Amino acid sequence: MFVRPPLLKEGDTVAALSLSSGFVTEVLHRYEAGRRQARAELGWNIIPAPNALRGPEYLYRNPQARADDLHWALENPDIHGLLSMIGGDDSVRLLPLLNLETIRRHPKVFLGFSDSTVTLMQFLRAGVMAYHGPALLTDLAEFGGMHPFAVQGIRQATMSAAAFHFQQAPEWTQAHQEWQQPDLQEVKRPFERSDGWTWLQGDVPAQGHLMGGCLEVLDMLNGTPGWPEPVLWQGALLCLETSEDVPPPAQVGYWLRNFAAQGLLQSAAGLVLARPRGYTPDMVAELYGWVKKVLWEAGREAMPVLANVDFGHISPQLTLPLGAVGRLDRGAGVFEVVGG
Incomplete structure (x- = not known):
């Protein structure tokens, strides 16, 4: 019923997209930590989409730029997967600007959650599987390194065979730790x-x-x-x-x-x-x-x-x-x- 995008593999280039909030420019140290940790744990080379780092004000006022980034990542043969930078609250504004035919013609892994639910649903409407999971600034940039459970979950869904068992996490957290303090980035949260x-x-x-x-x-x-x-x-x-x-x-x-x-x-x-x-x-x-x-x-x-x-x-x-x-x-x- 749905097309499964080609599996990602180590060495692939994955585009980070700011389809909702442009908050990433306020925590660039965390963005770099996410890229570094994703390369170490997943082997991905994460690059920003053309407009992804233009800041919250620009992206709020220019939803077309956000939609353009999605289409660019899909049509660019050097991009193998798409990753949400972070959520937000206004991806719904992109609906008139998204081209389902482009999604259908260029099926690629799109990974995200929260406000990315809007985009995930458009992939399904285009007949392409989509991946509800970590964003770059959340689990990929986890304080003190990616959690092995998150790494396993991403690998089994986007880089492995089509059949697998979901596991129960041995531990969990919702502890708040300030993203905007670079000195805390290497301090693990309590689980x-x-x-x-x-x-x-x-x-x-x-x-x-x-x-x-x-x-x-x-x-x-x-x-x-x-x-x-x-x-x-x-x-x-x-x-x-x-x-x-x-x-x-x-x-x-x-x-x-x-x-x-x-x-x-x-x-x-x-x-x-x-x-x-x-x-x-x-x-x-x-x-x-x-x-x-x-x-x-x-x-x-x-x-x-x-x-x-x-x-x-x-x-x-x-x-x-x-x-x-x-x-x-x-x-x-x-x-x-x-x-x-």
């Missing part, structure tokens, strides 16, 4: 032991292509011409996460009710929820209650639901190949990709 995945419901294994992203961004995209057509949602494993804005559990429930009103929950094969950033234990319990409530309302009380998975706005995070066929099996404790 805590992971409590693992949580299976909320559903005992029958389910299989479908991976779809989804950041719920707040999907909400901005909903109702625009960039919203994926209904057929793209049918039979999907929905992979959904929330941002550092920490939306209340009830708000997540309302978004899921919107999905139900569109028939997306009724046609989905299963649901995968990320570890929610900034949630207290009580908020997590309330969130899970809302999820089960809305699925009951939609007649999907038997849908398999896996929660507390390591992707999205926490570290380290997995890389999800959106468009690839995934499988959930509660009995075997498995979340896996079975093919492209």
Whole structure:
């Protein structure tokens, strides 16, 4: 159903794109750390797209320059992959400027999360797999070096075979550390032991292509011409996460009710929820209650639901190949990709 882009390999040149915020120019030491660490751990040669380092004010006022960078990276034969610099909040402004035919004719790995959800969905609309995972300024520029779990996740999704098991992170963090202090770049953040995945419901294994992203961004995209057509949602494993804005559990429930009103929950094969950033234990319990409530309302009380998975706005995070066929099996404790 979706074209799998050519796998990346060590020595490849990957373009870093500022498709949303141009914040990178305020933390150039972190940008260089990300490039250096990516070369050491992944073997990638990361270069900036022509407009990627022109600053937040210029990029805010010139969405065409951002779209031009995407098209340049796709059409340039010397560029093998595309990497989001960082998220933001206005990639939706690029929708009238993006050429799906260019994406379709030049399938390449595009890796990003958060506001990059807009662009990830456009790759899927063009029939090309896209990769929900670390950005250059986040996990690739992790304080004190890339986390081995993030490295493994990127490698297995973008550089290895089409089938693999997702692993549970042994540790995780949401600890804040100031990006704009260069002297902290080599100081590792504190991590805590992971409590693992949580299976909320559903005992029958389910299989479908991976779809989804950041719920707040999907909400901005909903109702625009960039919203994926209904057929793209049918039979999907929905992979959904929330941002550092920490939306209340009830708000997540309302978004899921919107999905139900569109028939997306009724046609989905299963649901995968990320570890929610900034949630207290009580908020997590309330969130899970809302999820089960809305699925009951939609007649999907038997849908398999896996929660507390390591992707999205926490570290380290997995890389999800959106468009690839995934499988959930509660009995075997498995979340896996079975093919492209």
